[in-house]
Amino acid sequence: xxxxxLSSVPExxxxxxxxxxxxxxxxxxxxxxxxxxxxxxxxxxxIGSLLGMHTAGVHPSQRRLADHTGLEPLYxxxxxxxxxxxxxxxxxPDPADSRAVRLALTDEGETVAVRAVTAVRELxxxxxxxxxxxxxxxxxxFVEELTALLNEPSHPEEQP
Numbered sequence: 001x002x003x004x005x006l007s008s009v010p011e012x013x014x015x016x017x018x019x020x021x022x023x024x025x026x027x028x029x030x031x032x033x034x035x036x037x038x039x040x041x042x043x044x045x046x047i048g049s050l051l052g053m054h055t056a057g058v059h060p061s062q063r064r065l066a067d068h069t070g071l072e073p074l075y076x077x078x079x080x081x082x083x084x085x086x087x088x089x090x091x092x093p094d095p096a097d098s099r100a101v102r103l104a105l106t107d108e109g110e111t112v113a114v115r116a117v118t119a120v121r122e123l124x125x126x127x128x129x130x131x132x133x134x135x136x137x138x139x140x141x142f143v144e145e146l147t148a149l150l151n152e153p154s155h156p157e158e159q160p
Contacts, residue, residue: 019149026127027041029123029127030044030120030123033119033120033122033123034116034119034120037112037115037116037119038086038112039112039116042071042075042079043079043082043083044116044120045069045071046065046069046071046076046079046080046083046089046103047083047088047089047105047109047112047113047116048113048116048117048120049065049068049069050065050089050103050104050105050109050113051105051110051113051114051117053065053068054104054105054110059102059103059104060102060103061094061097061100061101061102061103062076062077062080062091062100062101062102062103063076063100065080065103077101080101080103083109087106087108087109088105088106088108088109088112088113089103089104089105089106089109090103090104090105090106091103092104121134128142
């Protein structure tokens with residue numbers, strides 16, 4: 001297969017490269033912000049989501065939490081087990097489905113989750129300062145654009 005002529009190759013970084021770089025930069029920043037709490041970014045995605053769901057009166061299964069976070073169900077199971085070992089999460093059988101496991105924060109988990117959410121919100125406000133901060137109009141537009149990209153199917157078989 002022939003390569004495109006050099007004159008047709010766009011100059012500068014591609015959107016995909018920028019999204020990847022931004023994702024990596026933010027992940028490292030979140031990991032550093034959460035290190036004093038003994039959490040990784042992935043663990044935070046679980047306990048932060050559990051905190052939000054609990055506040056909304058939802059007690060999710062591991063599968064529902066996987067769907068919510070975008071993480072693979074097997075990875076959510078592994079994270080939930082490690083968070084359970086750390087005393088932050090309770091895993092209980094779902095009375096309605098013997099194959100499902102429900103997740104909930106322990107009292108300690110809720111305390112850590114609140115501290116983690118606060119730390120990440122402060123970090124995000126700093127990282128979003130060029131767009132006007134977390135509540136800025138630029139950030140609102142950025143979120144809308146990211147949401148549109150995330151809602152776009154990544155594989156042809158996902159087309160409606």
